[in-house]
Amino acid sequence: MALRAGRRLSWWGLLVPTVLLYALIFFVPLGVLVGESLRAGSDGPLSGVNYSAFFSDGVTLGIFLRTVRLSLLITLACVLLGYPLALFMRRAGPALRLVALAVVVSPLLTSVVVRNVAWLLVLGREGMVNTLLRQAGLIDAPLPLLYNTFGVVVGVTHVYLAFLVMPVFSSLLSIDPSLEDAAASLGASRTTVFWRVTLPLSFPGLIAGTTLVFVLSMGVYLTPVIMGGSFVTTLPMVMTDLVRNQFDWPRAAAFAIVLLAFIALVLGLSSRAERRIERMRGEGM
């Protein structure tokens, strides 16, 4: 009994330092932000004016919707590039798998600033792509690869691809190959097997991956600043500008809370979709 009591005390004891630290540097700041968002101007009375500004100031809602569109484009790019890679990794041997895995996570382990510098060197006017294309005689003037939506989608897809490939890969690994063999032996072509068996069975990973990529893309700041020039504006850029240049804390805080609420909503819908698929599968068996 004494041993047991000691144990119970100890798991609390082990958690307490981290919980206190989080309270000071994570939960309290987020709470302060919520409080700030409910004030009309600094030190003003309680009010929802900053939240209504989000929808009615004529600019913010448009930027929010453009951020959603940008995130959808990034998610689409990740699916188109990432799904084939995950299929390839499923078939590859252990050594090749390890190499592919290292390649996929390498952008994640590289600083966001360094990655953007690298892309400037690749896509810039005098960058690698334009230089090679010009030397090959394929173009006369440099292509506009930077300072537009294309550049931002490329830069963000480069790093978030890992978040799509990993869950899809693990979903594909859990598929029993005998299901595909059965479909093939019943006369389905390889294409049919893919569309009717492999793809549907990988939906849980695909949903998890696309959700993660979409949600993370909603918070992107630096890549649009560097690779979008002043031509791509995201909600996080607006929030940062409000804080750093206009010192309009209440508005920036309200926009941050709206962003958090939207992300929570997307995560909630996604986990519901995943549960529904599991249930369907349960009934099918």
Added chain:
Amino acid sequence: MPDNKRPLGLIVSVVAVLVMAFLILPQLILLVQSFTAEDYLSFPPRAYGLRWYAFIFEDPTWRKALGTSLLVAGVVTPLALVFGTAAAIGLDRGPVLVRKAMRTALVSPMVLPHVVLGMAIYRVFLPLRFDDTLGGFMAAHLVLCIPYVIVTVGASLQAFDRTLEQAAASLGAPLGVALWRVTLPLIRPGIVGGAVFAFITSFDEFIVTYFLASRQTTAPIQIFSSLSYQLEPSIAAVSGLTLVITAALSGVLILRGGMTGKGAIA
């Protein structure tokens, strides 16, 4: 691979190789360009040398920024390990309900947009005059790094056989001794992985530090502010150096992962 003889398999392989090139090429181009000996960045460089690496080690601004980054990451990593490992062990032992809720709360800094976190921390540190200080950077980075330690150590703990620790306790070892002598050595892979992630996260961190920094800078902040003038070879050299440091550390991780994580991958 027999699959490659079929058209669909071939297409998948070709796309996969192109995607892998897309993922790794920019970092390689950056490394090549950082060794330019010219005054300006051009592709491909006409002459190679260590000229700009020598420059960043002599230039006081770059030296200070790199030094700050190393110092902050060097202090944050062991602290994150202590907090994160203790928390992961605590989570592993708590009642199931508490465990799930607490874990979600403690790893949430990973998925929360860092812009929001940066704003929130800045808002609290600003009136305390803690924003533009190394201590402030360290405190903020700590919250970003601890989740990685909780995840990696947590994964190690799942594979850990608790009866070993109970055996030590039943032989008379106090719980602290059992933890220190039995549990910790057995979850070392998770701790090493957590250390690597924590160091890289702190060393590479941009947006939260960007909110806090005005006079103090770290390497990523300094690279960003220099970008507003021109893309100089010195920027490529600092970026190249940062890349080499993180790549070396992740190399350790991937090689170890290759030995211990094969079961998970295969």
